[in-house]
Amino acid sequence: MQWASVNDFLSMGGYGLYVWGSYVVMAAVVIIEVMLLRKGRSQTLKLLKRMRNFENES
Amino acid sequence: MAINLYYYASPATFYQLSGKLIPWFGWSAVILTAIGLYISFFMAPTDFQQGEAYRIIFIHVPAAWMSMFIYLVMAFWGAIGLAFKTRLSFMMSRALAPTGALFTFIALWTGALWGKPMWGAWWVWDARLTSELILLFLYIGIMALWAAIDDPQRGDRAGALLTLVGAINVPIIYFSVKWWNTLHQGASVSLTKAPSMAKIMLIGMLVMAIAAWLYTIAVALYRVRTLILERERNTDWVKALVEK
Numbered sequence: 189m190q191w192a193s194v195n196d197f198l199s200m201g202g203y204g205l206y207v208w209g210s211y212v213v214m215a216a217v218v219i220i221e222v223m224l225l226r227k228g229r230s231q232t233l234k235l236l237k238r239m240r241n242f243e244n245e246s
Numbered sequence: 247m248a249i250n251l252y253y254y255a256s257p258a259t260f261y262q263l264s265g266k267l268i269p270w271f272g273w274s275a276v277i278l279t280a281i282g283l284y285i286s287f288f289m290a291p292t293d294f295q296q297g298e299a300y301r302i303i304f305i306h307v308p309a310a311w312m313s314m315f316i317y318l319v320m321a322f323w324g325a326i327g328l329a330f331k332t333r334l335s336f337m338m339s340r341a342l343a344p345t346g347a348l349f350t351f352i353a354l355w356t357g358a359l360w361g362k363p364m365w366g367a368w369w370v371w372d373a374r375l376t377s378e379l380i381l382l383f384l385y386i387g388i389m390a391l392w393a394a395i396d397d398p399q400r401g402d403r404a405g406a407l408l409t410l411v412g413a414i415n416v417p418i419i420y421f422s423v424k425w426w427n428t429l430h431q432g433a434s435v436s437l438t439k440a441p442s443m444a445k446i447m448l449i450g451m452l453v454m455a456i457a458a459w460l461y462t463i464a465v466a467l468y469r470v471r472t473l474i475l476e477r478e479r480n481t482d483w484v485k486a487l488v489e490k
Contacts, residue, residue: 190292201298206363210302210356217348225465229472236479236488
């Protein structure tokens with residue numbers, strides 16, 4: 189293990205901004221993609237359900 | 247081979263099958279990412295030239311690989327769709343594009359954050375970087391084309407054609423470091439010679455790359471299922487599914 193402390197780990201030998209800037213943005217876009225996917229699916233299901241109800245009534 | 251491909255090419259069957267597969271791909275991606283991150287930060291040693299900054303490699307290289315692979319897979323499904331008029335192939339192509347664009351963006355973003363401390367510049371107009379930027383524009387252009395054409399069948403064909411024409415960019419990206427003088431370093435891993443990096447770094451990178459593959463399969467299947475519901479909304483099975 190090469191890290192002496194948590195601060196040592198976070199500073200990444202002075203490159204913390206670059207290393208964490210990469211990993212944080214990667215994590216963020218993955219989280220956003222998964223959220224958008226879930227939202228898209230539930231919206232589609234809702235819309236189809238509405239269309240179905242409309243058909244059944246008319 | 248007793249497997250009937252036409253059976254699985256039917257959207258109704260594929261919808262059921264993919265629904266069962268997604269959790270497997272998704273959770274294995276999560277587990278492999280955890281292992282990959284552990285290797286990247288706690289097992290891989292400090293680089294003797296680049297210090298800790300090199301740790302960006304564990305997402306930069308897998309993301310760059312995925313950006314190119316996903317494009318080729320999209321082109322493959324587009325070609326299959328054009329040749330055999332299979333609806334599901336076009337839907338697969340559409341389902342992959344946003345994730346391909348995501349990885350292309352990440353490759354460029356992490357590249358900029360790596361380039362700044364190592365080259366002293368966020369961006370240079372060199373062959374590797376410029377061709378990767380063109381790849382991002384291709385993804386965005388293809389998605390915009392799909393969005394602009396209301397008729398799904400026409401949109402499918404136009405998008406597939408553009409995807410196939412743009413595929414020429416992928417070998418250009420890959421070989422750019424050989425063909426032109428560039429600031430970007432050559433391939434650290436290739437099929438023809440031994441990798442030029444420490445074994446544990448290589449393992450970390452490969453684990454992250456496999457995780458990226460599994461993630462891509464999971465999200466593409468998820469997206470294609472929504473597309474199937476939209477496209478097949480007038481079929482009995484979707485109507486029955488919606489009523490539940």
